[in-house]
Amino acid sequence: MPATPPSLFPPIQPNRHGTLAVDELHTIYWEEVGNPNGIPVVFLHGGPGAGLSPQHRRFFDPSAYRVILFDQRGAGKSTPLGEWRNNTTQLLIDDIERLRAMFGIQQWLVFGGSWGSTLALAYGQAHPERCLGFVLRGIFLCTKAEVDWFLNGVQWFYPELYADFVAPIPVEERGDLLKAYTERLLCSDPEVYWPAARAWSRFEGRRVFLLPQPEEASSDSLDLGVGRLESHYMLHGAFLEEDQLVRDIGRIAHLPATIVQGRYDVICPPLSAWRLHQAWPGAKLHMIPDGGHGALETGIARALVAATEQFKRHRRFD
Numbered sequence: 001m002p003a004t005p006p007s008l009f010p011p012i013q014p015n016r017h018g019t020l021a022v023d024e025l026h027t028i029y030w031e032e033v034g035n036p037n038g039i040p041v042v043f044l045h046g047g048p049g050a051g052l053s054p055q056h057r058r059f060f061d062p063s064a065y066r067v068i069l070f071d072q073r074g075a076g077k078s079t080p081l082g083e084w085r086n087n088t089t090q091l092l093i094d095d096i097e098r099l100r101a102m103f104g105i106q107q108w109l110v111f112g113g114s115w116g117s118t119l120a121l122a123y124g125q126a127h128p129e130r131c132l133g134f135v136l137r138g139i140f141l142c143t144k145a146e147v148d149w150f151l152n153g154v155q156w157f158y159p160e161l162y163a164d165f166v167a168p169i170p171v172e173e174r175g176d177l178l179k180a181y182t183e184r185l186l187c188s189d190p191e192v193y194w195p196a197a198r199a200w201s202r203f204e205g206r207r208v209f210l211l212p213q214p215e216e217a218s219s220d221s222l223d224l225g226v227g228r229l230e231s232h233y234m235l236h237g238a239f240l241e242e243d244q245l246v247r248d249i250g251r252i253a254h255l256p257a258t259i260v261q262g263r264y265d266v267i268c269p270p271l272s273a274w275r276l277h278q279a280w281p282g283a284k285l286h287m288i289p290d291g292g293h294g295a296l297e298t299g300i301a302r303a304l305v306a307a308t309e310q311f312k313r314h315r316r317f318d
Contacts, residue, residue: 005301008058020102022073022095025086029077030070030099034062039132039312040105042096043069044123046114046138049229050222051076055296059111059304064312068103070095072119075225082197082224084186084232089239093123100130109311113137113295114268115230118238118245121276125251132315133256134283135307137300138265138293139273141245142238146272150204150234151177157266158207165203168195182231197227204230210264210292249279257283258307258317262291262300284317 014031021027031052041060045052051071060067071078073087073095096119100108109132112120117136124131140146155162166174173180184196201223233239241247257280261273270287277285288299295301310317 005296005298007298007302007305008055008296009061009305010058011054012057012062014057019078020095020098022091022098023086025080025083026073027079028070028073028095030068031057032103033057033067033069034060034065036066038062038064038066040066040068040103040108041111041308042099042108043067044096044110044112044116044119045069045072045075046112046116047075047226047229048072048092048115048119048233049075049082049225049227050115051078051225059301060308061312065308066105068099068105068108070099074229076221081221082228084228087229087232088236089119089122089233092119093126096123097127097130106130107132109133109135109308111135111308114140114293115233117268118142121245121249121252122238122240124255125245125248128252128255131252131255133311133317134252135258135260135304135311136276136283137260137295137304138268139259139261139276140268141243141272141276142233142240143243143272144237146268147178147234147237149269150267154207154266161203161206165199168199178231178235181227182235185228185231193228194224197223200227200231204267207266208292209294209297210262210290246275246279249276253280253282256311256316258310259283259285260288260300260303260307261285262288262293262297264291265293267293 014033017031019027019029074083110120118140169180184192259273261270286303291297291300
């Protein structure tokens with residue numbers, strides 16, 4: 001991780017936290033942070049499968065916001081870890097609605113980055129009446145072109161990472177890396193899925209930030225959640241029709257929104273943010289000139305906090 005940006009609010013502990021059984025297989029972890037009488041906001045983490053970090057609580061003024069954060073199915077402290085069965089975009093949307101009803105919230109601001117932006121758009125288009133607005137970062141629409149870029153196109157910038165990624169896959173299977181990795185990641189043999197999960201997570205993690213960061217020790221929970229669930233969702237096109245999130249933008253076009261995009265994001269390239277903004281001209285697009293993909297990069301974090309501060313004061317974005 002880069003040094004914590006000075007723009008973030010101080011570290012804070014949840015007012016309360018717990019778990020919610022959403023079906024016979026999945027139990028999700030949740031936490032509530034900030035002012036119980038503040039502006040409600042739901043935080044949607046990336047991945048899918050990446051889970052929460054304590055830093056995620058810090059984009060919001062705790063005196064003004066009531067922040068609901070949760071680990072999505074198969075991620076973080078939710079159980080079972082890395083479980084892809086009973087795990088679709090539509091079911092995640094249902095989970096968000098369960099949490100909203102559990103907390104007695106009528107409407108809330110929706111905040112999501114990377115895969116969280118995908119889920120935020122899908123949730124908003126399914127339940128526009130429940131949304132106050134959107135703060136979106138590192139736009140990912142889960143189109144076929146974006147998935148191909150994530151797996152193959154990025155070799156134009158990171159050939160050495162791509163070489164490491166394809167190395168475990170036999171030459172005859174490299175024509176469809178998503179299929180090859182998914183078969184390994186979703187199998188039942190730990191000797192097969194663990195190496196694949198670590199290779200997948202490392203392939204993504206080493207290109208999150210614009211500037212190189214010291215590599216940290218691998219986290220099994222992150223590797224398994226990200227590897228299994230990202231491949232599962234990519235294989236199924238996020239359980240959406242191709243380009244559905246742009247096609248159906250009219251469902252939420254009346255709501256205030258801000259889009260924060262790193263100019264040099266090689267995980268979710270800027271074209272997706274641009275396409276979303278062209279379809280949604282009322283949304284404010286902030287292209288961060290020295291930003292990659294990471295939410296904690298200084299320029300990106302500053303823009304995200306500026307957005308939540310603007311919404312706090314004006315219920316809109318500039």
